[in-house]
Amino acid sequence: MDAEAETVVVVAAQGGSDRAWRELFELHFDAVYRFCLPLAGGRCEQAEETTQQVFVTAAETIERFDPGRGTFRSWLLGIARNRYMTLRAREHRRSRLERVPWQSDAATERNRADLLVHEALARLPCGYRRALEDKYLRQLTMKEMAQTNGGSIEAIESLLRRARDRFARIYERMQNGE
């Protein structure tokens, strides 16, 4: 799905279409969950809770999403980060009162690279992101990708190369705090 097609689906979901919403959910659910996992320090339950809250919040506030300001994936990850910060602040307050052990900042730092991967992916154009996800998440072969996208294997290889280059540039920029 390219950027324009995704925008059409987002606009339909903003209009209240269940079908469009389901499509967006299927498209981004895995990535959001995998973003929430390092965010929650590898704790599956917390990652699941955050992921669910992200999609509920997104459904409630989808009217506020502006496709001109970024990708839908970036918006979802932004919600996840906000939810996580809220959760973390709450647990931090509770840990001071009840002496609940909280994951150290060093542990969170270990997950920073994983989070950056997802945030950089979210900033990629839809076509590049889909190609990378097909290869690394769904682990499709070049032949399968060519069949899915309706192109030649050489075209897919070229697409993957360009997608990786773009991803690397975005990742490095983000790593440098830009």
Next chain:
Amino acid sequence: MNNEDTDSLLARGFAGTPPRAAFRAAALQASQAALARVRSRRTRWRIPALSAAAVLIAAASFLCGRYSMPRSSAGPAPLEPRAVADAGTVAVPNDLVVWLDAARLFRQLGMEERMARAVDRAGRLLPVDAVAAFGGPAPAFTADSEVVRDETNRVSPRSMPIQHQSFENVNRILAQSFGD
């Protein structure tokens, strides 16, 4: 960053166990319920919002229509065309008759000051050709022993044709009105 680094970063980013199917279904259901809530809330607000918009549009249309009319037309109605009738009668504005009636009533009640004012107002409504008959400032009307003068002098006497007959007609109106 070389290709291998990028490759390993991406592979690590997508590594790990995928989300459970049951959790996926629950999350989808919860988010769809949230979307349905938003949809119903929007529908609930739509009717009052449309009603309010309709009222606003109606009010705006009314005000625009009202203020688009020339100011003069919103004021008192222009004097009706006057024509001297054949049988010794004269057509006058309705307001003149009303003021004369009022003056007569005030006279009966002994309210001289008010009566003078009513006569004054009636004098302003006199047909202009009657005013011109004087060839000078606006006419004065006598009510009992009190003289009330029209100071407004709204009509230029020189611009009006002289018609003595009209003035006589007006005097007759006043006299008839007071029952003299």
